[in-house]
Amino acid sequence: MKYGRYEIIKELGRGAMGVVYQAHDPRIDRPVALKVLRPDRVTTEDFVQRFLKEARAIGRLSHANIVTVYDVGQDHETIYIAMEFLEGxxxxxxxxxxxxxxxxxxxxxxxxxxxxxxxxxxxxxxxxxxxxxxxxxxxxxxxxxxxxxxxxxxxxxxxxxxxxxxxxxxxxxxxxxxxxxxxxxxxxxxxxxxxxxxxxxxxxxxxxxxxxxxxxxxxxxxxxxxxxxxxxxxxxxxxxxxxxxxxxxxxxxxxxxxxxxxxxxxxxRKNNVDVPQSGRPEKKGRLLWIGVILLMLAVGGGGFYYFKSRQPMQDQPPIEPPSVEQTTMETPAGNAPAASVSVPLPAEDSAKSEIPEVEIQDKAVAGGEKTTTPGLSTGPEKQSTDKKKEVLALLKIDSVPTSAQVFINDAFKGKTPANLTLPLGKYEVLVTLRGYYEWEAGIDLDHPGETPLYVRLVAEE
Structure with missing residues (x-):
């Protein structure tokens, strides 16, 4: 297998951006590390040109403690970077x-x-x-x-x-x-x-x-x-x-x-001689508001009403802070409208801090329901005495990587991708996979029909 003139020898590793290979440069007869971008990263011609321009700028860095970039190129729809191959x-x-x-x-x-x-x-x-x-x-x-x-x-x-x-x-x-x-x-x-x-x-x-x-x-x-x-x-x-x-x-x-x-x-002063330093961060000070910090994409017609940590913070008593709504990511074309998310935040100190606004994407929708206490229901509200027919929703959950375990209200429901038929109501959704951080959120299935939910899990370092 080849990319440009570089002959692939073996794969060295994979990351969020792409795959790194050990390769051979026949023109100079030397080994190189070749980083090949994932195809889904190469989305537009504008991105390609920006990438190539910035990669060339990085290639001009020349320092003993920075890996040297030899070349950057494009082979049809594949972009690659040839770098110094390291023994270490x-x-x-x-x-x-x-x-x-x-x-x-x-x-x-x-x-x-x-x-x-x-x-x-x-x-x-x-x-x-x-x-x-x-x-x-x-x-x-x-x-x-x-x-x-x-x-x-x-x-x-x-x-x-x-x-x-x-x-x-x-x-x-x-x-x-x-x-x-x-x-x-x-x-x-x-x-x-x-x-x-x-x-x-x-x-x-x-x-x-x-x-x-x-x-x-x-x-x-x-x-x-x-x-x-x-x-x-x-x-x-x-x-x-x-x-x-x-x-x-x-x-x-x-x-x-x-x-x-x-x-x-x-x-x-390696013999543990104390050297005066210029100060340490103060232990007192205002608590900074957490803005948009969720590492997730929750799309669909349902509204996400909280994001719950499954582990309390160390050395801090439980708090019941106000919630701040967060807009969700873009849905795949043709899917239901995007949902909204609200996140439990730390209580505010006497010194007021402005909530940082972070736009995650350009097609979010405003709105969503504020809740200060994340409550869950196990299904729809009770029907009236005339015993109307129960209304159901289809929750379609997918993840990257796939084959992650899905729990609804702590009950195992299968692995991703999963299609779950549920009564209208509020649910706690947990997605787990060994080697990745847990993803958890509350979702409100407030309309019949299909609600897609797409989760990108983050690997533990």
């Missing part, structure tokens, strides 16, 4: 075998920060810094992969093509990224801080069973200060990590160079 392993695989020494963690952070500073100075934002995108070789040198791919994606194309997707990996996303705000290089530095926290402590600062729990924690929780198992982490390095995780970008490092300079000091 991603960080997430390395740390599975054994924890890294603090000195090695600082050194990795220093290299990543320098690479990010170089790219940011040239207007390129990564947007998906995570352990699997950082390759470590046997000499301790790192290379950042997939650089700029997330930036290449056009927001308009994203809204039109893929339901319930976001740019980034949930547990490594910055608060501004979660809330759909414009991001800059400080968002990448936040993600680097998450990596340093995880490599140092062996756990992530924010985690959860589903996306809503993770996003809520990212927006409003302050994680415990990092510490190693032996309790000997330098206070200076711990403070550096906490500064990089500040909720407000203005309180973080303002450039990769700033962060690299302080990491270099920590590396030089």
């Amino acid at each position: 392993r991603p960080l997430n695989e390395v740390v599975r075998e054994k924890p890294l020494a603090v000195k090695d963690v600082i050194n990795i952070g220093l290299q990543v920060a320098k690479a990010l500073d170089y790219a940011h100075a040239r207007g390129i934002i990564h947007r998906d810094i995570k352990p699997s995108n950082v390759i470590l070789d046997d000499r301790g040198r790192i290379k950042i992969t997939d650089f700029g791919i997330a930036r290449i994606e056009d927001p308009e194309v994203t809204r039109q093509t893929q339901a319930g997707e976001i740019l980034g990996t949930p547990v490594y996303m910055s608060p501004e990224q979660v809330m759909g705000k414009t991001v800059d290089g400080r968002s990448d530095l936040y993600s680097l801080g998450i990596i340093l926290y995880e490599l140092t402590t062996g756990r992530r600062p924010f985690s959860g069973k589903n996306i809503a729990v993770i996003f809520r924690a990212i927006i409003q929780d302050i994680p415990p200060e990092p510490q190693t198992a032996d309790g000997n982490l330098s206070p200076g390095f711990a403070s550096l990590i906490m500064k990089s995780l500040a909720k407000e970008p203005e309180k973080r490092f303002q450039s990769g160079r700033q962060m690299a300079d302080e990491l270099k000091v920590c590396l030089e």
Whole structure:
């Protein structure tokens, strides 16, 4: 099999954007990593031209810690990127075998920060810094992969093509990224801080069973200060990590160079000498409202009236906040009208915060029903004494990936794709698949006939 002049040797992995192969370039006689975009990504000629233009710009990056892009091309309807083939392993695989020494963690952070500073100075934002995108070789040198791919994606194309997707990996996303705000290089530095926290402590600062729990924690929780198992982490390095995780970008490092300079000091003081740092994020402050944070596409004539976390937030009592309506994604052509979603949000502090408005797509419908207490009914309301015939609805559930388990009101109903005949009423829908975050929502089947529901599950990192 070939794409352009590149001969495919074997598949290396799959991701949200496409498939990565080990290939051979016969013109120069060298191995390359060939990333082939999924066909459903190539939707319009405008997207193709934007992609090629941005990929060429990324190809001009030349840094020792950034994977080199050799070529970008198109073979009929297939777009591919030829990149440097690396001999090494991603960080997430390395740390599975054994924890890294603090000195090695600082050194990795220093290299990543320098690479990010170089790219940011040239207007390129990564947007998906995570352990699997950082390759470590046997000499301790790192290379950042997939650089700029997330930036290449056009927001308009994203809204039109893929339901319930976001740019980034949930547990490594910055608060501004979660809330759909414009991001800059400080968002990448936040993600680097998450990596340093995880490599140092062996756990992530924010985690959860589903996306809503993770996003809520990212927006409003302050994680415990990092510490190693032996309790000997330098206070200076711990403070550096906490500064990089500040909720407000203005309180973080303002450039990769700033962060690299302080990491270099920590590396030089590797004997746990405390170095004064420039502050940590305050534990007090207003709670930020979660705007549109659902990683889902719920389409159909029924109205989604809440999105429930199946796991309470740590160290916080249950709250019953107000709900904010969210518009849903575009339905496939010919299907029933789109539904509306409302999300339970954290209670507001005395300092009022404006709810961020994030448009997920351009064909949403306004409306939907506000509820402050998500209640469920097991079917339609009682009919009058004349015993009218029960009215039914057809709920058609599909997912990507398929073969996910479907539960209605905690009762197993089969695997996707599934066609379920239900009486009119409100139901709790849960879609689960091993290796992916759970998807859960309340749906109101308020009209007879067909209601399609399309769910895109998000893989756990």
